[in-house]
Amino acid sequence: xxxxxxxxxxxxxxxxxVSSSAELQKLEHSIKNDGSLSLLVIGDWGRKGExxxxxxxxxxxxxxxxxxxxxxxxxxxxxxxxxxxxxDDKAFEESFTNNLDSALKESRAxxxxxxxxxxxxxxxxxRDTKELLSSLLPILKTHGVDLxxxxxDHCLEHISSNESPIQYLxxxxxxxxxxxxxxxxTDKLRFFYxxxxxxxxxxxxxxxxxxxxxxxxxxxxxxxxxxxxxxxM
Numbered sequence: 651x652x653x654x655x656x657x658x659x660x661x662x663x664x665x666x667x668v669s670s671s672a673e674l675q676k677l678e679h680s681i682k683n684d685g686s687l688s689l690l691v692i693g694d695w696g697r698k699g700e701x702x703x704x705x706x707x708x709x710x711x712x713x714x715x716x717x718x719x720x721x722x723x724x725x726x727x728x729x730x731x732x733x734x735x736x737x738d739d740k741a742f743e744e745s746f747t748n749n750l751d752s753a754l755k756e757s758r759a760x761x762x763x764x765x766x767x768x769x770x771x772x773x774x775x776x777r778d779t780k781e782l783l784s785s786l787l788p789i790l791k792t793h794g795v796d797l798x799x800x801x802x803d804h805c806l807e808h809i810s811s812n813e814s815p816i817q818y819l820x821x822x823x824x825x826x827x828x829x830x831x832x833x834x835x836t837d838k839l840r841f842f843y844x845x846x847x848x849x850x851x852x853x854x855x856x857x858x859x860x861x862x863x864x865x866x867x868x869x870x871x872x873x874x875x876x877x878x879x880x881x882x883m
Contacts, residue, residue: 679720684854688719691765691799691821691849703825706846709867717850725767725801725821747785754793760877761853763797764790771811771818773842774803775831790816796858796875797851804829806849806862808841808871817873819860821849841871 681687690710714722754762770782790798791814801822809818818837823846830844846865851858859874 682718682720686852686854688717688850688852690714690717690719690722691819691851692722692724692824703846705865706824706848709863709865710848712867713848713850713863717852719850723765723799725765725799747789750786751789751793754789754795757793760855761797761858762793762795763799763851764795765799767800768802769800769818769820770798771809771835771837772803772820773807773809773833773835773839774805774820774844775829776803777833778835787816790814797860799849799851805845806841806843806847806870807839808860808862808873809835810838810840812837815875817860817875819849821847821862823847823865840873843870 679687690713692706692710710722750764754764766782766786768779768782769776770787771778795816797817797819799819799821801820801824803820804822804825804827805820806823807818807820810816811818823843825846827846828844832842832844841862843862843864847863847870850861850863852861853859856878857874857876859872861869861873862871864870
């Protein structure tokens, strides 16, 4: 049991939390007594309380209390400030791709979750990100990543890869949404909602459960997957 405890912590905190230096920042959080870990995911919410941002926050508080969450993950655009200079900015490779590859290679986590801001797969206005399909997706596949969680598109969506177990989860409905754009995608679209909301993720030794909520806290989509637990020798 002790080994699993380390593994589940390694997972979520391989979450691509990248500092401004070239080091990947590693955080630790103890799991609950029952071996589970719960969190909420919100993105694209930096609107000074406008566009239902406050309503979403209220419901996150309610759902967070019900689920007894351990922490909240933001997928970015917290203040809509400047970031990289472009897709060829060396900082992306130096502070993200290389570090992520190393962290995933070292990880023995049961569940591997990577959090970024930009979409890899999306049916909304930003669509698929070609640069991430070529530079990031091969790394995720090589290291058996289960979930890629992002924001950027101001919506909620769940897309399953046709080529691997990876699930693409967009939680970018923290405030301004309703773009009215839909683009087809070659992977399997399981859920798409163009409005405001957020996502929860609950992990146990053998089960990962994802739930999407709207701005009123109503469940819009629920999905789960199981893994066999193999004892460490």
